[in-house]
Amino acid sequence: MPSHYTLRMQFGLHQSPADITQKIVTTARLAMADEIMLFFFAEELNDGHDTLERIDQWIEHSRPYRQALQEAGVALSLNPWHSLLHTDRFRQRKPDQRWQGMVDQHGTECTAVVCPLDADWRAYYAETLRRYAREHFRVIWIDDDIRFHNHGPLDWGGCFCPLHVAEFNRRYGLQATRAAIVANCTAPGEPHPWRAMWMDMWDDTQLALITNWRNIVEAEGCRLGLMSSEMGQHAAEGRYWERWWQAFGGDQPPVHRPHFWGYGECAGADLPEFIMRLDQNRSIQPEAIESDPEIECFNYGRWNKPFRQIGAQMALAHILGSTGLNISLYDFMGNDPDDEPERAEFLCAWRPTLDWLADQFPMSLQPMGIGVPWSQEMGRRKHTDGSGNWQSLVCSTRGWGRWLMGAGLACTARPAPAVNAIAGPVAWSCTDEQLHAWLAQGLLLDGGAAHILLQRGFGPHIGVRDGRMITQADACYSVEECRDPAFSLRTGAGISVNAGPYAATIFQGDLLPGVRLASMLCNPTHEDVGHGLTLFENALGGRVAIVPWQPHDFVVAMTIQRAVQLRNTLRYLAGNSTLGAAEGGPWLTPQFLTDGTIWRGAVWNTSPDAIRAITLTLPEGMPVPTAAVHVDGEGQRHAAQLRDGQLQLDRPLHQWEFVVLTDA
Template identity: 30%
Template sequence: MKKENPAAWYSLRRTLPPWRFGETLADLLELAPRFGIDEVIVKIDTEEFSHGHPDLDWAERYREKLFEVKARLAELGISYSLNPWITAGHADRGRNDLERLPGLECVVGHDGSVAKHCACFLSPVWREHIRALWRIYSETRPQVMWVEDDIRTFNHEPVEFGCFCPRHLRLFGERIGRPMEREELVRAILAPGRAHPWRREYLEMQRDIMVETAAFLAKTVHEVSPETSMGLMSSGPRLHCLEGRDWTRLAEALADGRPLYSRPPMANYYEDSLRGFYYSQDSVKLTRAVLPAGTVELTECENVPFTRFSKSVKFTFLELAISFAYGSEGVTLNLFDHAGTPMRAEEHYGRMLAEKKNYLTALMLATRPEGRFRGVRLIHAPGASAVKRLEPGAAYAELAEDGFEMMQALESHGVATTYQESEVAALAGETARALSDGDIRELLAGGLLLDGAAAGILVERGFGAWIGVEGIAPPVHRRDLSYVVSAEEFHNAGFGGEPGKYLTATLPFLGSASRFCDLRLLPGAVEVSSWVDPDTRRVAPAMSYFENGAGGRVAVHAIEYRSSFGPSFCHPFRREELHGVIDKLSGGVAPLRFSCDGAYALAWRKQAGKSTVLGVFNLNLDDWNRGVFTLSWESGKLPEIRSLDASGNWAEEAEIRAERIPGGITVKVERSVSSDLPLVLRLS
């Protein structure tokens, strides 16, 4: 894409199958300009009709078609990039490359499962083949060569996690100084309690292999086309903890001296619930946070299996709006099938792209300037999997980093989150083990929200006096507590509560699988809420607040968020509880919180130069009739406010006004907000 692009950038990912090439190319050349497409990323040998690892004769024949595509797109002023669908392979899908590539070594799972298509990155046959194949592709000199997210060590069906093939085991044995069998290594990796040192060593081995593999792919392309940039589709940093990914080293190796392109996953491959967008915005922000500055970001908007039975046009628009609202430079669009069906069969998506381009451009220009997203800082630790403590019988997937549910708990109640610096932070679960004592002291000197699991780790590490906790037991099901818990009473008026204000303890839903942490407070700690029994007697603290000697403010919620977040967690009273606590932790007024007469907001605040952009998506089918943004505000003057209309124009609205409050402002919205269009405001 152009470095300083003046409009919302659309990159269409499109397959032109050789057996219907002429028709699908003509369809593309006719419709791409009408849809406002800026770039076409040609996907090769894709999906249903993939051959697995394509043979070189096939690739050489298809290369001539790619030259034609590039030339015809250039006539239209549309950029050309390339997306081989297979690097190592996502899943076997019935393919058997062991027969087609003699000597190919495929991944072996932790459970002994063996793939027939998904290649091991150490396989010499795979490397020889991919080098020859990608040299053929690189001759077309694409703007970007995209590496799919099969450059990872998990989810290579039928293999779930890792590679424990003979080559990996030999290499691991060399690192520890003795031979190693798969079963012994897996037992050590999944051992309960304190992490076995072999787990870290295995993750570091995987990390080094992936960095070297990324360098190999980039060098292969740049030997032929040095001006081509490399692009990386990823699978979410919390999951990549499972492979010990070092994002900085991997990015530098793959970039190979060129600008790096990133395609963060937005999930929502099909339309399930608007609430899926909580993952989308978090994935964009977190992936950006772990990659080097200057990385070009184009989000991944998917639609599988590529019709309106899968995803509505309105849902697709909201996905694009979230991309640009959260500061992305463009979107990659995987909207049309890869089975040879012309785009005109689902032209509704294209009409939307054209109609909404002015709006999305205005949204992009408002949020792209340098600045920061304001909110509660979420903590990500790339080394979380190496130190996470497992319980007996834990599955490999449980090595993934905690923290996703904490994000959902805050965002679904109108509390904006960020991965940038902030006066208040939130930390959940076993991620706390991956932080140094210095990291923890820094957090404890500001505002910090802890779930019970993270609080227990801090107490274990000697920080109990810093958080106002004398003792806290590990998380257990409420049936294993010494007292009966029926509900949480949010009774403290200093945080917006009042006696008799009850929240259910049947979390996260009717199955009641939540885990509770028995909490004992130190003198000076304030009880924000309490657990009550069936007779409404208060039996234990549920949430506490404490101000420590370092000037820090700490709240502890005596539940494990990983097992507790769900429909039962969400409630108007919960919103009041979290808003009151976050304000206290912020030392006045939160960076941003949003309330409305409905449910499920997704709010954001971008500070860019002299302007502040506020926005909120309604992730509920019910319209709201009024809403209030509350935010810290340093200026002595009330801002001028303009809202973004559906045509991409900024205008004043009499129904939207700002008012002063101590330490901040409120922006009151006295008009309806539907799920069809986000409310976006520019304050200056």
Template identity: 30%
Template sequence: MGSFAYKLRFVLKPGHLEEQRLQDLLAFCREAQIDEVMFFIDPMNLRHVTEAEAAAWLDAIARAKPAVEALGVAVSINPLNTMIHDSAGNQLLPDQPFRRMVDVRGTESQVAVCPLCPEWRAYIVARYRQYAALRPRTLWLEDDFRFHNHAPLEWGGCFCEAHMQLYAQRAGVDSLERESFLAGVLAPGDPHPYRQVWLDCCRSTIVELAALLEQVIHDVAPQAKVGLMSSDPAVHAAEARDWHGLMAALSGPGGEPAVIVRPHLPAYMETSGMHYAWHFHAVSMLTAALLPEGTELYPELENVPYTRFAKSDRFQQYQLETALLLGSSGITLNIVDMAGNGIYKTEQAERWLKPLKPYLQAVAGMPLQQHNMQGVQVLVNELSAYTLHTGGDASMAGLYPQETFWSSLLSAYGIANRFVTQLPGNTEPVAIAGQVLRNISNEQIASLFANNCVLLDGLAVEVLVERGLGRLCGAKRVRWHELQSYEQIGNNGHCAGMDHGILRPYLSMAPCLEVEYEADAATVLTTVCRPDGEALFPGMVIANEGVLILPYRQENPYGLLNPQRRAIIQQFLAWRSAISPLMAVSQAPHVAVYGYRTQDEQIVAIANHSLDDVYELELSGLPAAGNWKMHHCACPEGQALDTEQQDGKLIIKNKIPFMSTVVIRCCNPTSAPGQNQVMNCP
């Protein structure tokens, strides 16, 4: 049995029914098996709290601390503000002479600060020294510890005079105007030197601040852990977040791993499992992949407005179960409102938290870490904002990488995959989206294509052609189109139970790339046609026998979800992969599989992101023999798996409920079956 910690975020408002709120909290901790309470500091106050204001909250926490710890529950502190999330009509106080953040349009925040401001740095060091004096288990840095998203600023900052002087110094010029500097940062084509200046300054500033706060925290409370809350990695990339550098800066004296991370789970209110899963792979899974191996993860379950009016019990349970896929050590629970009302007894969250915990603990004890994952290798790079080409608009969103597309798509199609931040090995397939190839040399790209079968989206094909490497995917010239169209399955083929299949009705149109291929380089799988049937140009193609091209951008990815497209991609991978990847090959939309392999065991996590129960699931790419055991919330200790083998596939006959996970494991498995030489579709 492993450990899976419930970390409850809680408001104990000084002098406001304090004893009653505490007693209700203690009862809930016992009933819901809470392991740690993260006490907020003045969470209704979106400004820089004073020493006296903080002291009142800390005094209340200090009064509660003995009773909480007597239950075996740890006490942590969660200050809501560092740089400030949102000005919300506030102003700096008269004795707060902080330089304020300036956004891309030159608008100055009323409260959010420039992180270079020496007066604010002295202030924030003093506050964290004050917080650390309570000797908390963990002292948190909120997710406003960043340059972006400080409403009502546009995007964020900082473009104040001090920053503009710093940028000019780094650029080797006497002075810079904000407009001309931003024009350089966002210039189309090869990145302008100003881009590196911007990214380098952001990257180093956050790490420098982290080191400053780590020092004061561990000077006062050497045993405390520092908790870092994070946001969408694609947005962090626009300020060149140094994930490994941050972890090193926040570690304890001598480099001990005294830092934990709260990745963002992409739903503050309930949404569909299908939608949630798409963004879970793009945000949460990517965060886990970018962090150093061994980082303790406690993702956020955050409900706005904090009751079942925000999320059902089932959806919350689904979020906790899927958080296991990150290799999480626990969860932060933001299920109690921030106004100070305390525990809503009518919510009865303990009814689902307590019975779910044994399953979470059982799976948390399994090796579901990123380095044990198997499947199609989805290439990503945290430094892509340095190299990508913008569309020439004036938006900072032009610096967001678009590299996670394949992970979300393949997962929806039941194809195991994992993010890789280094050049992939030569056994498993590689999926490439966006402009990630701009980070590696022509020689490295050529080697990758020579040794792997590859999946490409339209943006990746465009990059190859632009760099003179189109031959690697058989492409000579490319051109983007936005037009009303559909795709016709080639040769009037039979695919996914459909004759003469048509893919992607025009109403789900995304920009499509017309590729002119070299002679005999492409096997055309689908053809892009006008609604009247006129054939225009190839759609999905297998190029040079080992490259599958899906020639679209990512503006409307849901329009690409289709059972025939799924069949084409799965059969290409079975045909071309040196080792058959793990795939759910029966028709089960939005049932994702996640493969983990150690020296001693094979583990498969199955997440049903749909609203349909699954009563039978066929998996390919698993060991030919082995004794499988199945773990789920109704049987955390595991039970014998009801299976049969057929044509090299493992058929699971156990029910997989909607919006839930199950984990199957096999000790000392035999080797996986070889590749399938037959490609029947199209």
């Protein structure tokens, strides 16, 4: 299957339809677009919830260029920018829009963003969808504002309005106040029963609303598409994904637009984060799905994000399995696509390679590597920090992915058969059965996860009798010194644990006999003040490693000493199984995928320093690839050589370029 380009564009009522028609048809042809997705009322052209009269004007105004595109064989979809609306930004509901505004946990109410339970708004929004659906768009997208989180200016989001509180009380026969609900749902310790009840109420009412919307648009032959956001935030809403696929897809494969890459130019160190984000989405999608990730580049143009990074973004989407790409390179103000004709040229130049990648990496492939598991129920099961804020239900999940891929090790967002890695509060969301299974294999724990497993009664399996989280106020640790040559670049190698957020709070345990100490924490005068990396072989036959620090979601303090320590530790945990890895420079990130029959790989260089040779370790079960293809920053392909585990590149592998491992 080839790729499928959908260009996302918006033109306003202030522009001449004849002028737009000519430009949009030309741009679609030059950019090799299969589909145009029109926005209505987005960003700069958003004036809150638009009136039905204005919606009719947008529909009529766009008719000439929609017809011209259809005659040119270009498919059409529509993304009305608001359902609930993303954010106020000083917009107001119009005088006759007497709807309940969205309300946050403190009682602050939005001036424009609405509560999804308001009956009059629901009638209005259903009518907008009827009008759009009569235009027979292929897909009508519901933007990711159909969420509870991230609605400025609210704190975390909503909705905790009187309608929602009344619905909660009606369902469960209670007389709770908003303050009592928030306090109980965010209380520390074992989650209060109200948390699941509240999240069930949120999820049920949203899904009833969306099911009605699907019925409206499907009656006219359109599909209803879902855009989604970050998984930790959705888990704090209590979202059950299989129910969302049912609501959006009905008896057809759902249509999904996952978000996975930063909007502006990102650092090379961020690639593992983007791999993990998209993999998390892929891991909860049903097998039959139309998945068209968002290639968002707000606020557009090459000053914001260079083409070579956008090319990498599109390529990664296909490496992890995508049916198409929702490409945003054009702004919402209706600026002339010819203002920067290089955009269409860029898309055209990359198209053959993206078609090739879509073919090389079919949707049936799954990533293989160190498992970095997570759970859609993490917001429901997490023990909070006691801050009382809804934000405390958001759970970070991708820290280990950033650090392990940063050390050149392949990872996956799904549980893995040989080695898994858990960091921080996500450990609350793993079931006892999962933990038992993983403890009988290889398991890497950070300090936070080790502390949680200790509290959950798994101490004997991780080599810890008792333990606590401490700070530098308790012991002035500043250097982690490697003592065991098997887990070090060399004995005596130092790794800083002085100032980074990953070392702000660390775990110190009373260790069981038989625990192997691979490093020690030292103070500034080089006295031992605690244990560092510990290794333990438990009675289940598994191997467990604990690092006292906590891999941070954003700050990755990688050095050659830390990278070698992590690689050696993970290889020990894997036992007789081989882990996929790439070495030869900083920020070399490998990916390996299989469906059980075919195997594929990709190795990225995201460092600004060019690479000429890479030492590859193929994962357990992967046959030696018979072809290696270097994809450069302009989307051109060049043969590379793979001999005896060494990738030799005829030309340097520059930043955001990658090598595909495949079969000739």
